Amino acid sequence: MDIANHLAVIDQLCDREFPAEHGRTDVGTGGPGYLIAELQTSGDFYEDDGTERQETEEQYEADRDALGERLAERWGPVDAFSLSSTFERAMEGEDVDEPWATLASHVPDVHLWKAPTGRWVALGVSQWDDELPFQLLAVVTSVDPP
Template sequence: MSTARYLALIDLLRAQEFPAQRRRSATGFSGPGYHTAQLSAADELEDADAAQRLEMREQCVAEYEALLAVLGGKWGEPQVFSLWSVLERSILGDEIPAPWDELSAGFDLVHIWRADGRWVAVGLAGENEAPSYELLAVVTEVDPP
């Protein structure tokens, strides 16, 4: 998928109402106060050889960086929001609201912007030596914890 398609999808999610209950959507999951969109992902890269894994990872990182640059041009510099403490609080029993609870389970950090009363978060999981990766966008009215 191209950066233009990612932007179109994020704008579509920003314009949609949030459902009353959590449900699967064409792009990911939606629930009270949020939508998620899996922009790009590869699971089980261990079946690929080292060169293929490196190429796939580099492509995903390039897509991520391009998206961050375009969104930064649109809304300014993002906040870099570490999810480590959110995950730790969740493990210790604190109730973390969706979608931040799910994000903290799979992402170390996200870049976030506040746009028209909603948060837009973009994250990349598995960026280093992981055998898989995921590029995700979230649109939410739920403030980061």
Template sequence: MNIAQHIALIDELCYRPFPAEHGPSDVGVSGPGRHVAVLDAAADDDPARWAVVVDQLEKERDAVRELLASRWGDTTPYGLQTVLLRTAHEEIPGPWAELSMRAGFAHVWEVEGTGRWVAVAVTDRDATQGPLLVALVTEIPPP
């Protein structure tokens, strides 16, 4: 998938209805109030190349961020480490708690007129799953 396809998918998810039940979707997983789309997956799952793969996905994330920022405004990276720490003693909404377990930060926008939030991140915290470039589209504001 190329950057234009990533943007088109994010746009489509901003208007796609949310399913009543959590489960797999044609682009990743979806559930009540959320869609998580895998924009790109590491083609190389060799642990020795982990850093190289993450670097490639981060460059792709930054290209997506630039296009979305030109449309919705520039934002500061949203630190998910703090969200992850808060899950130990606070109820954090599902999509944000799950994203914080998988990524260190995300670029986040509120999409005016849709009631939805978009987050783009590289998930690289789980060594059992290769790094992914993901987009979260949710009606739940970040904590």
């Protein structure tokens, strides 16, 4: 993991304008009020017995925590925030604002800070399905957490 590069990406997202429409960006995805950077992406797990997947998940969580330590030095203690109830509410038909609705479907929890710019910064480990890659995501948004 390249912490310096990841911090530079997060800094850029904190200063960047949000896209007017939902879609791909140079570092991930974005839309009105948010940007999501895909900082790291693992390989897939189609041929795995579960061991490699478990080790990769643990490594991505450790990488998130290490990056989070640097952000905590800047912005104070982390707020660990579960997205499970957000996911449940979205599945029950509640209108949940982006980026939180989509994140809740593949990121179980985030580490969260309020940056001096007034934007929320979140780090999370994503995996859409057991066979698919893990991703270390950085989210910058003006939308308050649900």
